[in-house]
Amino acid sequence: MAAPGVCILGIDPGLRCTGFGLITQRGTRLxxxxxxxxxxxxxxxxxxxxxxxxALDEVISQYRPDIAAVEKVFLNTNPQSTLLLxxxxxxxxxxxxxxxxxxxxxxxxxxKKAVTGxxxxxxxxxxxxxxxxxxxxxxxxxxxxxxxACAICHAHGSGLTTRVRQRTGARVLxxxxxxxx
Numbered sequence: 001m002a003a004p005g006v007c008i009l010g011i012d013p014g015l016r017c018t019g020f021g022l023i024t025q026r027g028t029r030l031x032x033x034x035x036x037x038x039x040x041x042x043x044x045x046x047x048x049x050x051x052x053x054x055a056l057d058e059v060i061s062q063y064r065p066d067i068a069a070v071e072k073v074f075l076n077t078n079p080q081s082t083l084l085l086x087x088x089x090x091x092x093x094x095x096x097x098x099x100x101x102x103x104x105x106x107x108x109x110x111x112k113k114a115v116t117g118x119x120x121x122x123x124x125x126x127x128x129x130x131x132x133x134x135x136x137x138x139x140x141x142x143x144x145x146x147x148x149a150c151a152i153c154h155a156h157g158s159g160l161t162t163r164v165r166q167r168t169g170a171r172v173l174x175x176x177x178x179x180x181x
């Protein structure tokens with residue numbers, strides 16, 4: 001029986017829609033596990049952030065990935081949008097680290113280049129290449145495709161930028177009844 005490989009969870013953070021995608025890597029072979037979009041609806045920002053955290057906790061609990069890859073935030077023209085995106089990304093990072101996953105970060109340029117061969121690919125090109133690389137019957141939703149692309153980028157080993165936490169040797173402080181345990 002072949003080794004199960006490594007399960008990589010990719011995250012495309014966003015306050016309205018956070019994409020997630022899980023793939024396996026066995027040597028140079030990639031396999032599709034699952035993907036989806038966490039939709040937070042409209043409402044107060046703290047509640048929407050809690051939706052992202054709870055949903056990612058559920059994904060981690062259900063699929064038990066070995067490692068995570070997250071798209072880095074870029075500065076866009078609207079500072080308020082950048083701040084909200086940063087908050088969603090922060091919640092996602094916290095969920096991943098609390099889920100005991102090593103987290104790797106990639107820029108959109110690195111992800112696009114790893115998946116399509118060019119750093120300025122559009123959403124449709126990302127969907128098409130993800131569909132081909134993972135032999136999917138149909139293209140995933142754009143946010144899910146972006147998350148799968150992030151996982152594929154990590155699997156291809158291109159542009160590793162930051163290791164936030166390693167699974168071995170990391171100490172986690174847990175808050176219990178208002179005190180660090």
